[in-house]
Amino acid sequence: MGSSEIDDPFEVLRTSKGYEIIDDQGDPVVMVLGHKNVRRCAHNWKTFQSGAEPGRIVVPSEVNIRDTRQIPFEVDPPEHTEYRALVEDWFRRPLQEDYKNELKHLIDDCIFVALSKEEIEVVEDFALPLQSRALTLLLNIPLEESETWISWGTHVFRSESSKLDKSKANILYDYIDGQIDKAIENPGDSLYHHLLNAEYQNRKLTKEEVRGVMILIFAGGRDTVINYITNTMAYFADHPESLSLIKKMPTVANTAVEELVRYFSPLTHMGRVATESTTVCEHAVAQDSRISLCWASANRDDTVFDQPNEVILNRKKNPHVAFGFSHHKCLGAAHARQLMNVLLTSLSEKVESIKVINQAENIEEWGAVHRKVGYHSLTASFRPK
Numbered sequence: 308m309g310s311s312e313i314d315d316p317f318e319v320l321r322t323s324k325g326y327e328i329i330d331d332q333g334d335p336v337v338m339v340l341g342h343k344n345v346r347r348c349a350h351n352w353k354t355f356q357s358g359a360e361p362g363r364i365v366v367p368s369e370v371n372i373r374d375t376r377q378i379p380f381e382v383d384p385p386e387h388t389e390y391r392a393l394v395e396d397w398f399r400r401p402l403q404e405d406y407k408n409e410l411k412h413l414i415d416d417c418i419f420v421a422l423s424k425e426e427i428e429v430v431e432d433f434a435l436p437l438q439s440r441a442l443t444l445l446l447n448i449p450l451e452e453s454e455t456w457i458s459w460g461t462h463v464f465r466s467e468s469s470k471l472d473k474s475k476a477n478i479l480y481d482y483i484d485g486q487i488d489k490a491i492e493n494p495g496d497s498l499y500h501h502l503l504n505a506e507y508q509n510r511k512l513t514k515e516e517v518r519g520v521m522i523l524i525f526a527g528g529r530d531t532v533i534n535y536i537t538n539t540m541a542y543f544a545d546h547p548e549s550l551s552l553i554k555k556m557p558t559v560a561n562t563a564v565e566e567l568v569r570y571f572s573p574l575t576h577m578g579r580v581a582t583e584s585t586t587v588c589e590h591a592v593a594q595d596s597r598i599s600l601c602w603a604s605a606n607r608d609d610t611v612f613d614q615p616n617e618v619i620l621n622r623k624k625n626p627h628v629a630f631g632f633s634h635h636k637c638l639g640a641a642h643a644r645q646l647m648n649v650l651l652t653s654l655s656e657k658v659e660s661i662k663v664i665n666q667a668e669n670i671e672e673w674g675a676v677h678r679k680v681g682y683h684s685l686t687a688s689f690r691p692k
C-alpha cells in the first residue's frame with residue numbers, strides 16, 4: 308500500500324446495515340453511512356437539528372469546552388438563512404481574480420521554502436503556515452497576524468495531551484474577544500468589521516454572535532484544510548505522473564480538487580440532534596439523541612461512485628459531500644477550493660517529484676472503526692522541475 312492511500316473502513320457496515328452506533332463521552336451517536344441517507348438526513352433539519360446545545364453536534368462533542376454557539380453552523384432555518392445571508396458574499400470573495408493572485412503569491416512562497424530545504428515536515432512547516440496565511444486573505448487582515456495562529460498548532464481545541472483541551476480553547480476565545488474589541492475601537496475593512504456592521508433582524512450583531520462566527524472560522528477550517536494539503540502532498544509523492552498530468556492539462560486541476568477532497572474527506576462526519584423520535588435505516592432514533600452524517604463513508608458509496616476507492620483526477624460525475632450537504636454546506640468551501648486549485652497548479656509547475664522520508668499517520672477511532680484522516684507528521688523532500 309502506498310503511503311497516500313486511505314481505505315474505506317465503513318464499507319461492510321454501510322452495505323450491511325447502513326449505520327453504526329458509537330459512544331461519545333456517554334452521549335451515543337448513530338452514524339449514518341450511505342450517500343442517499345446522509346443527504347436525506349442532512350436535508351431534513353426539522354427532524355435532525357443543528358441548533359441543539361452548542362458543541363453537541365460536533366463529534367467528539369464540545370459541550371464541555373464551549374458555550375458559544377457557532378454561527379451559522381449551529382443554527383437552523385429560518386434564522387440560519389438570515390445569518391448566512393450576512394456572510395455569503397464575503398465568502399465568495401475567493402472567486403475574485405485579485406484574491407486568487409494573492410493566494411498564488413503566498414502559496415508560491417511556501418513552495419519556494421519547501422524546495423529550498425533538503426527536507427521539510429509538511430504538517431507543521433508547510434500545511435499549517437499555508438492554511439494560516441491564506442486565512443488572512445479570507446479575513447482581510449495583515450499577513451503578520453498568521454504568526455500568532457501558526458503558534459497554536461494544527462487544532463485549536465486539541466492538544467498533545469487531550470482531544471478536548473479547555474485551556475487551549477480559551478486561548479482562541481480570548482484572542483477573538485481581543486480582536487473584536489480592537490475592531491470596535493479602530494475602523495477598518497476586515498471580516499470583524501463586516502460582522503460588527505452587519506444588520507440582523509433590524510439590529511446589529513452582538514459581540515457573542517460575532518464571536519460565534521469567528522470561532523467557527525478558526526476552528527472549522529483548520530485541521531480540515533491542513534489534512535487536505537498534507538494528504539495531497541503524500542498523494543503526489545506516490546503519483547508524480549499526476550503532477551505531470553496537471554502541468555500538461557491545467558484544467559484537470561478543477562476536477563482534481565473535487566476528487567481529492569472526496570477521496571480524503573477531511574471531515575469524517577458531523578452530528579445532528581433528533582427533535583422527535585424517528586428511525587434511520589430502520590433503526591430507532593430517540594428524541595434528543597444524536598446521529599451523524601458520515602461524509603467520509605458516503606463519499607465511497609459504490610451505488611453513487613464508480614471505483615470509489617480509486618483517485619480519478621478527471622472524474623466527471625462527482626456528487627461528493629465532503630463539504631457537507633444542503634443548507635449547512637461549508638461556508639469556507641470557495642476559499643478551500645481556490646486554495647487547492649492554486650496549490651495543485653503551482654506544484655505542477657514547480658515540483659518534479661516529492662519523496663516521503665518519514666510519516667506518522669493520524670488515525671481516528673470511531674468505536675471499532677479506525678479511519679486514516681491524514682498525518683501527525685510527514686517529512687518529505689521536494690525536487691524542483
Ligand code: EMZ
Binds near residue numbers: 369527
Ligand atoms: C466546528 C467544526 C466545524 C468544531 C465544519 O466543522 O470543526 C471542528 O474542527 C471544530 O472543532 O468546533 O467548528
